[in-house]
Amino acid sequence: MKRLQKLLAILLCVAMTAAALTSCSLLPVSFGGNDQDQDQDHDHDHEAVDTEPLDIGTGYKDTENYKWVVVPSDIGGDIQPIYNIMNNRIAGLDVCFKTENGVQSIIGYDGAVKNDLPSDDFSYCAACECITNHYYTVTEPGYAVVENSRGHGGGVYMPYIYDMDSGKLYAQAMGEYSLKTDVDRAIVSVCVKYLLTEEEKAWSMSDYGYTNAYGYGIYVNGELVQSGYDMYTPYSCGVVALRDQNGKWGYFDIKGNEILPCEYDASAIEDYDLDYNLVNIPYHATEGILALCKDGKWGFADTRGNMLTDFEFEEARPVQGGKAWVKTSDGWGVIEIDHFYMQDSEQAREDYDACNHYMV
Secondary structure (H helix, E strand, O other), X not given: OHHHHHHHHHHHHHHHHHHHHHHHOOOOOOOOOOHXXXXXXXXHHHHHOOOOOOEOOOOOEOOOOEEEEEEEEOOOOEEEOOEEOOOOEEOOOOEEEEEEOOEEEEXXXXXXXXXXXXXOOOEEEOOOOEEEOOOEEEOOOOOOEEEOOOOOOOOOOOOEEEEOOOOOEEEEEOOEEEEEOOOOEEEEEEEEEEEOOHHHHOOOOOOXXXXXXXXXXXXXXXXXXXXXXXXXXXXXXXXXXXXOXXXXXXXXXXXXXXXXXXXXXXXXXXXXXXXXXXXXXOOOOEOOEEEEEEOOEEEEEEOOOOEOOOOOEOEEOOOXXXXXXXXXXXXXXXXXXXXXXXXXXXXXXXXXXXXXXOOO
């Protein structure tokens, strides 16, 4: 009896399988139709994919080279990087100064104001290792303001003197000139030598002096490779900016090669020119990137001369931590620039070596 039940079960299973196969044979061979139909379906699917940059609100979209971190809004006032007063270089902090209606604040790259300051004369002091005006100090973390009356002196950074007559390099200190034979590269003041008057000799440690006759230039391995510029910026990331007689700024590498022509404008940084007038100079390069101003518009380039964005912003500030404040018609916002600049890269090593050879 059990054998008969088992046999019937097997026959039933075979019958069900045959029925299933018969049912399947009624379906098309290809579930997607013919090959042409399949290709058309795939093309349709591909066209349906949105390849446009992501709209993150109010019409702002990420681009190939940057993405928006803070969408432009009605953040008022002016935003500037924090400078180290000991060497007039950008301090490299993860915050900036915001100034509005005479009130100076600390603002982060997240768009949040950290604290209002008691006056508008704060900066970064490398000797004190903090943001301060030497009456008050900003503590970290928290950005609290505490009273502080500690002050100190500072140094003056000057370019080397290039003697046009001898072709040699000199450094000046306390009215005395010393010949420099161990300098490979430098920004130089191109000068001619003259004898001091008896009155001048009374306060100088030398019988002669130098006067700038040919502006500023670049000295490389014993040769003057650039000259005739009336203003300069200190080297940063291996790049120096020089201003021509038309008031436009160009950018040069550590060998004196032009990487961007003299067609750019200054920013809001102040320094003294040859006649000791306070003038504006461009922002220094940071993290291998330059914030450039041209014809009233701003954009970004790398220190090899490659443009990273169009001149599409009303204002732009130097990059810190890959991020930069920019201004549009809607106000201030923050972008993050897609640019590779590792600290141990060949370029960074070149830049560091360059900075160790400049008295600027």
